[in-house]
Amino acid sequence: MQTQAMFRVAIAGSLLWSSAACAQSEEQLTLDTAVALALQHNRQLRSSRIDVMKVGDRLAAARTQRLPQFSWYTLAAQRLTEVNFRFDQGVFGTYPGIGPIPGTDTEIRTPLKPSLLMIGQVTQPLSQLYKISLGIKQLQVEQEFATEAERAKKSEIVNQIKQSYYAIVQAQSALDAVEESIRLYRETDRITEQYVIQQVALKSDSLDIKARLAKAEYDALAIRNPLETQKEQLNLLLGRDLRTLFRVAPTEVARLTEAQLPELQKIAIERRPEMKQASLRAKQAEYDRRILKSDYIPTVSLSVNYFSPVNYGSLIPSNIAAAGVLFQWEPFDWGRKKHQISEKERVIEQAGLEQRQTEDQIILEVNTRFRKLQEAKQLLAVAGLSRELAQEKLRVTTNRYKQEVVLIKDVLQQQATLAEANHQYSQTLAAFWIANADLEKALGEPR
Helix, strand or coil, X not given: CHHHHHHHHHHHHHHHHHHHHHHXXXXXXXXXXXXXXXXXXXXXXXXXXXXXXXXXXXHHHHHHHHCCEEEXXXXXXECCCCCCEEECCCCCCEECCCEECCCCCEEECCCCCEEEEEEEEEEEECCHHHHHHHHHHHHHHHHHHHHHHHHHHHHHXXXXXXXXXXXXXXXXXXXXHHHXXXXXXXXXXXXXXXXXXXCCCCHXXXXXXXXXXXXXXXXXXXXXXXXXXXXXXXXXHHCCCCCCCEEECCCCCCCCCCCCHHHHHHHHHHHCHHHHHHHHHHHHXXXXXXXXXXXXXXXXXXXXEEEEEECCCCCCCCCEEEEEEEEECCCCCCCHHHHHHHHHHHHHHHHHHHHHHHHHHHHHHHHHHHHHHHHHHHHHHHXXXXXXXXXXXXXXXXXXXXXXXXXXXXXXXXXXXXXXXHHHHHHHHHHHHHHHHHHHHHHCCCC
């Protein structure tokens, strides 16, 4: 028995020493600091920001389509057939004193040797500018959509941070409560061992306390290990080294918002990125329809062309340049454009239905989250009073036990009651924090 007691003391001392060493190196992490770190370093959020920049690059590229387009085409080849020119007698006319030109049928042959064909073109769109402008506006809408998607991801990440943080606070609170129970069990064990020596208490009472103490020490270990995993998960959300040591700061109970549901609903509709995204989808569909309708407009462009053949014979000019107007039109398409436009009109109708559906879903979510927060607030008050009552009863029972007025089983019963009350309070507090975070997420982040 003495060996077991010495072993337990050594283990407890080791745990206390390691806890003290960790406390010296652990940072005190507040919720605001955690959110700020996540907004700066979270990898998913950074990826969403990159999506916004990608659309910005596409938008900048689309704007260049309004400017003149330069192209150059070069073909270096070995001719497989000769380029021959035949001129009949007098094809260029007959002149007095000279006669026909040429005087006889003449054929000019070009040798089979490597040749080079170079073509340059500069084109300035004219009628296409309207369609290009619509495409740019559509990309601007897409950029707004990506920005709202980033806001939605930000709100999601912040909610995950808060839930993870509150879960750690709850586990840390539970661990503190179990460690307090361990301290009480050790004090009770010390007193009971004295009573056993004085033959005031039974040996079985001392063994019962020791068994409860061992169980509490196991409970502390069972809480501490998942707590370390939760801290690693929070570090992952913060985008930093998983091995970073920290301890969460105690969180005060937030005040329940006094705003009425209609006011909260209005705030959520104004702030939620889902509403903005639904509106942007309708805009995108409208621009799709207008872009398709612009296909009815003929394609008209100003064009400057340069043509330079090399080794094609002396009869072909080595440099040819021309400026003019390019015109292209598809007068008949078998109803293709009409059906494509009809499809886009149906997409616009769907976008309107989705917008109204999204608004109703947001209102429903705000209502649900608000009611759950009200319930959690009331339940937290009940749990707090129950814990205070259990603490007071244990204090009174412990003092009476020291005065040999009550039995050890009464003290153990009150300690178990307090442990359960602490557990219920920490669970209720975590549920309140999570409900509050869910309501904040339902209201949306301010733009």
